[in-house]
Amino acid sequence: MDNKMNTAVPASVNHRMEVIIGALLRAGVVFSGSVVFLGGLVYLSRHGFETVDYRVFQGEPEGLCHVGGIVKNALAMHGRGLIQLGLLFLIATPLSRVALSLFAFAYQRDKLYVAVTLFVLGVLVYSLLYR
Amino acid sequence: MNVLILTILIGLGSSVAGYLGSLTGLGGGFIIIPMLTLAFGVDIRYAIGTSLIAVIATSSGAAAAYVREGFSNIRIGMFLEIATTAGAVVGAFLALRLPTHAIAVIFGLVLMNSAYLSSRPQDESGRPQASDRFAVLLKMNGTYPTPHGPKSYGVRSVPAGFGLMAIAGVLSGLLGIGSGAVKVLAMDQAMRLPFKVSTATSNFMIGVTAAASAGIYLNKGYIDPVLTMPVVLGVLIGSMLGARHLFGVETRKLRTIFGAVIVVLAAQMIYSGLKGWIIK
Numbered sequence: 140m141d142n143k144m145n146t147a148v149p150a151s152v153n154h155r156m157e158v159i160i161g162a163l164l165r166a167g168v169v170f171s172g173s174v175v176f177l178g179g180l181v182y183l184s185r186h187g188f189e190t191v192d193y194r195v196f197q198g199e200p201e202g203l204c205h206v207g208g209i210v211k212n213a214l215a216m217h218g219r220g221l222i223q224l225g226l227l228f229l230i231a232t233p234l235s236r237v238a239l240s241l242f243a244f245a246y247q248r249d250k251l252y253v254a255v256t257l258f259v260l261g262v263l264v265y266s267l268l269y270r
Numbered sequence: 271m272n273v274l275i276l277t278i279l280i281g282l283g284s285s286v287a288g289y290l291g292s293l294t295g296l297g298g299g300f301i302i303i304p305m306l307t308l309a310f311g312v313d314i315r316y317a318i319g320t321s322l323i324a325v326i327a328t329s330s331g332a333a334a335a336y337v338r339e340g341f342s343n344i345r346i347g348m349f350l351e352i353a354t355t356a357g358a359v360v361g362a363f364l365a366l367r368l369p370t371h372a373i374a375v376i377f378g379l380v381l382m383n384s385a386y387l388s389s390r391p392q393d394e395s396g397r398p399q400a401s402d403r404f405a406v407l408l409k410m411n412g413t414y415p416t417p418h419g420p421k422s423y424g425v426r427s428v429p430a431g432f433g434l435m436a437i438a439g440v441l442s443g444l445l446g447i448g449s450g451a452v453k454v455l456a457m458d459q460a461m462r463l464p465f466k467v468s469t470a471t472s473n474f475m476i477g478v479t480a481a482a483s484a485g486i487y488l489n490k491g492y493i494d495p496v497l498t499m500p501v502v503l504g505v506l507i508g509s510m511l512g513a514r515h516l517f518g519v520e521t522r523k524l525r526t527i528f529g530a531v532i533v534v535l536a537a538q539m540i541y542s543g544l545k546g547w548i549i550k
Binding site for chain 2: 154230255256
């Protein structure tokens, strides 16, 4: 019984990690939602009465498809760039949750889960930087 | 129709989808794709990209609440995310190559199957107390809160759960959905986790799974900011309201109605996919 207890992770450590992760997720969603909303206001105030067509897939312009272009467009206060930046923050929210878990597992000296988390983080970063 | 009116209509539709999705626990993403393609005539590639972003938003919001309640198992989630994220990348590349009509048909079939999976009654009998060797090695056993204090549970059949999770990941990346029903199936049925732990951990994983294909979608121009903005904001507001009303309404009746709506939408997706295929 004693041996079994030693391998288990203390409940208090897990709980603290859960509280921090919960706060991080909430903050990420609220923040990115606000940026998307702001970008939406900017875009609609300038282009609200134009028409759009999504029937035919054309893909997005180069500047709205990758991190560098989006940041540049957003800094220029372009509505669509700002929305896209907000969406990037949203995509980054689960990513930062995984990054935070990496620190938590490292702190618990749990090598196995540090490796597991590194793999997941690697896949996420690969997708985000995919060109 | 100008952008302003389109934004308002899509925003309203998405709020309703988010509200019903969170009340019934089926997720709002399921309604988004049929709504955009069937009602607004949006190309399914834009619809998939938009839906995936909405899935990240709602699952992150819901996971925040679940994690604090202490039902999600962070180690199980992280380990199975190896399978879901890798699967999601494969799914996203598949989405780039498959014809859109095929995607519509697959979407309809998966939708029907998910409606069936989530309509089955929950059965908490015969849950294991002890974990098998693999699960012990991976430190997966845990406890969950009950009115009588924390209760411990065991974990079984990790490889089977892992395989199902890979499928859930591929479907998520291919169709822009959270595939929560398959994730719950993997943990609840294969790994024999308590139902509440399964649903909470599934929700916890959905955001990370979706993020794994979102970058590829973004790069390929599937994510249109003007279309995504009202969907994300609408679904977020709707699901927040839904979570607040969760105990006030008869969810059982609602689930049945929502399930019926889903079956009709799924049938229409399959029909339109097949029609486009044949005529083309």
